[in-house]
Amino acid sequence: MKSRTATIRNIVVVVAAITLISSSIPFDSYSNPTARNDMMNSSEKPINVYLANVLHGPIIITSNNDFSAQGFLGSGSESSPYLIENYSINTTGTCISISNTDAHFIVRKCLLTGGDDGDGILMDNVMNGEISNNSISQKDRPLHLLLSSNNMIVNNTISENRLQVTLHSSTNNEVLENNISDNSGGLYLLSSPNNLVANNSILAGFGTGIILENSPESTLTKNIISNNQGGIYLHSSSRSIITNNTLSENIGYGIILDDSSEVRLSSNILLNNGFGILGNSVEEWKHDISTDNLVNGKPIGYFWDLHGERIDENPYYLMIFANCTNITVENIVFDRSSITLGFSSNCTLNNNTSLESQGFGISFYYSVDNKVTNNRCNSLSLRYSSNNDLFYNTISGTSYVGVNLRVSSYNRIEGNTISGFEDGLWLYEESTHNHVVNNTISESLMYGANLLYWSNNNTFSDNHIDGVHLHEAHSNDFVNNTFSGGDIAGVDMFGSSNIKILNNNISGNSIGMSLKSSWSNEVVSNTIYGNSGGGVFLNSGTHDNLLCLNVFGNNGDADARDNGNGNQWNSTGIGNYWSDYPGTGAYYIPGDAGAIDYHPHGYTDTEPPIISNPADIEYIEGTLGNSITWSLTEDHPSHYVIYRNGILVDSGDWDSDLINTSIDGLNPGAYYFTIVVFDIYNNWSSDEVIVTVLAAEPTSIPTVTTTSTIPSENDIPHPILVVILIAEIGVVMILLVLLSKQQRGL
Numbered sequence: 001m002k003s004r005t006a007t008i009r010n011i012v013v014v015v016a017a018i019t020l021i022s023s024s025i026p027f028d029s030y031s032n033p034t035a036r037n038d039m040m041n042s043s044e045k046p047i048n049v050y051l052a053n054v055l056h057g058p059i060i061i062t063s064n065n066d067f068s069a070q071g072f073l074g075s076g077s078e079s080s081p082y083l084i085e086n087y088s089i090n091t092t093g094t095c096i097s098i099s100n101t102d103a104h105f106i107v108r109k110c111l112l113t114g115g116d117d118g119d120g121i122l123m124d125n126v127m128n129g130e131i132s133n134n135s136i137s138q139k140d141r142p143l144h145l146l147l148s149s150n151n152m153i154v155n156n157t158i159s160e161n162r163l164q165v166t167l168h169s170s171t172n173n174e175v176l177e178n179n180i181s182d183n184s185g186g187l188y189l190l191s192s193p194n195n196l197v198a199n200n201s202i203l204a205g206f207g208t209g210i211i212l213e214n215s216p217e218s219t220l221t222k223n224i225i226s227n228n229q230g231g232i233y234l235h236s237s238s239r240s241i242i243t244n245n246t247l248s249e250n251i252g253y254g255i256i257l258d259d260s261s262e263v264r265l266s267s268n269i270l271l272n273n274g275f276g277i278l279g280n281s282v283e284e285w286k287h288d289i290s291t292d293n294l295v296n297g298k299p300i301g302y303f304w305d306l307h308g309e310r311i312d313e314n315p316y317y318l319m320i321f322a323n324c325t326n327i328t329v330e331n332i333v334f335d336r337s338s339i340t341l342g343f344s345s346n347c348t349l350n351n352n353t354s355l356e357s358q359g360f361g362i363s364f365y366y367s368v369d370n371k372v373t374n375n376r377c378n379s380l381s382l383r384y385s386s387n388n389d390l391f392y393n394t395i396s397g398t399s400y401v402g403v404n405l406r407v408s409s410y411n412r413i414e415g416n417t418i419s420g421f422e423d424g425l426w427l428y429e430e431s432t433h434n435h436v437v438n439n440t441i442s443e444s445l446m447y448g449a450n451l452l453y454w455s456n457n458n459t460f461s462d463n464h465i466d467g468v469h470l471h472e473a474h475s476n477d478f479v480n481n482t483f484s485g486g487d488i489a490g491v492d493m494f495g496s497s498n499i500k501i502l503n504n505n506i507s508g509n510s511i512g513m514s515l516k517s518s519w520s521n522e523v524v525s526n527t528i529y530g531n532s533g534g535g536v537f538l539n540s541g542t543h544d545n546l547l548c549l550n551v552f553g554n555n556g557d558a559d560a561r562d563n564g565n566g567n568q569w570n571s572t573g574i575g576n577y578w579s580d581y582p583g584t585g586a587y588y589i590p591g592d593a594g595a596i597d598y599h600p601h602g603y604t605d606t607e608p609p610i611i612s613n614p615a616d617i618e619y620i621e622g623t624l625g626n627s628i629t630w631s632l633t634e635d636h637p638s639h640y641v642i643y644r645n646g647i648l649v650d651s652g653d654w655d656s657d658l659i660n661t662s663i664d665g666l667n668p669g670a671y672y673f674t675i676v677v678f679d680i681y682n683n684w685s686s687d688e689v690i691v692t693v694l695a696a697e698p699t700s701i702p703t704v705t706t707t708s709t710i711p712s713e714n715d716i717p718h719p720i721l722v723v724i725l726i727a728e729i730g731v732v733m734i735l736l737v738l739l740s741k742q743q744r745g746l
Contacts, residue, residue, distance in 0.1 A: 076103030094118035212237040285322035427455040517541035553579030575599035609634035
């Protein structure tokens, strides 16, 4: 009986609990403005329950009268809205379409799905509607408001749709407490000012969480935006308010303000997401950004109209300087973020580190006469910026471009090391009259340098670059550079003219030079040697180029191939040097053009490489950082070998002016290190360095003072005392024996 009574009691408790829980579900809370305000201020989101127990076909409402005509309950007043509820609609077209109405209505607790050719709910020229507690999935646009105002979108679950929730030319609407996930984007407001977007959860979208485009004076507050392609993006949406939002792990960015002014940003939390400003006028860089906006726990450092300040301490996650002059920022280490200058001049950025920025490590917009020196960053960008000096920076990373100039002219880029990018350097969209001098650009996946779309009149000199590409770029000069290691080509041109390629070393590439649809270029006095796929290729559409005084040899199947028209391979008695020229007659260039070098020369290099003679070295056994460095000079380097006491210990190709080998880890003794360096003509030079390794000093054993336990002569006991002590021990032993026998009964 007790067991049965207990069972009955447990059932009653469970039923009572279920009843209590079900009675607490706020199905209709949003019909009550007071309840809605309470929900806005609550940190707990309501629970969505979709009954949707009535199958229904698509619903089309085109006037106020259609609500009652189609049998929907209500009168259309604010106190008695028409109700469309509990329907399950599965269609490849639009599930619910409402247009040209101002009657009050509610669409709630519906399940809308069925193919992405139509919208979940379309509202066209609609006022006074409420869309609440619905589930919308697998549609084109889950919710689409067009020319609609004073509507509410509340507590819906919106997932796996092709596009995002869209408000177009719609004002004074409220989008509250929705769960939006796994769509191509979250929420898109286009030409839709004065809307409120609050307390939504926007997750795992394939686009941006919230976009405001031409939608000023909107408010975004208390939204959670996570794991989308981007967080919040404003374009031409001035005087908007972004407050108390949480953005985390969005791939591209956290918040971007673009072509917008006087945006108020406060109390937002960004986790592993960045923040940036874009704009084409100084007014579009003026915002109200407080320091309670935190990125990974640190404030955003936004500085407006600051002048003559020096900053060498950094409490900020990132720094943005807008309309500033004569600012110095140096010795700052940034945590995954950046320094941005907008409409600023005569500033100096020196010896800062920003290696893991989510955006550009250092970026300028409409900024002039600034100096960027000795910084370490993962990228550097100039847009609409001129007369800046970028000197001796180390720029390394794995992103798309290392140094990016867009519509930026008269800048000087000198002595930088750029490595690890898809393209090391971009001069893009009319970036002209820039000087690129003595830089090293390496480990590029595509090209070391790219000159694109009317980036004209630039000069490259004394650089070491793993390939350069020109696309519709004109009147650029390349002098005394080394183009080596290009996986596509050392020099690659398309649609380019009046380019001067003078006195460069073009070797060790897949192809030395490739010209496509390019004309009136000069290729003079270059060494084009040792390119595995060929020397110079002139493709069809290439015409009227001059190639002379170049040295060709050891270039794959052909030193040159001309399929163009009217290209000249000699000038006034001066042709090119060909390693396979037999010594008499003209030199015939392979290819459809039937081109001929009428004044060729044979070429054989008999000069060995020039190698330095480092001093002999001594070091102590066990120390680290010991090495030998040889300096070399050679126009046609090939390979090297290093021997230690006659045994090969190192070898490889060389195309730079230094070879370094470690000599750590040797036992005490004398070692003879011999290097032999070869050029491509098999000329060689050698040098020997004697390395003496000294034995390390023996480790001294510390002296430990102890108290002796050996008695001195004065400490030896008196003989009588010794006898007494022995007797006492004997007595004790006898007593122990007797006691043992007594216990055994003996």
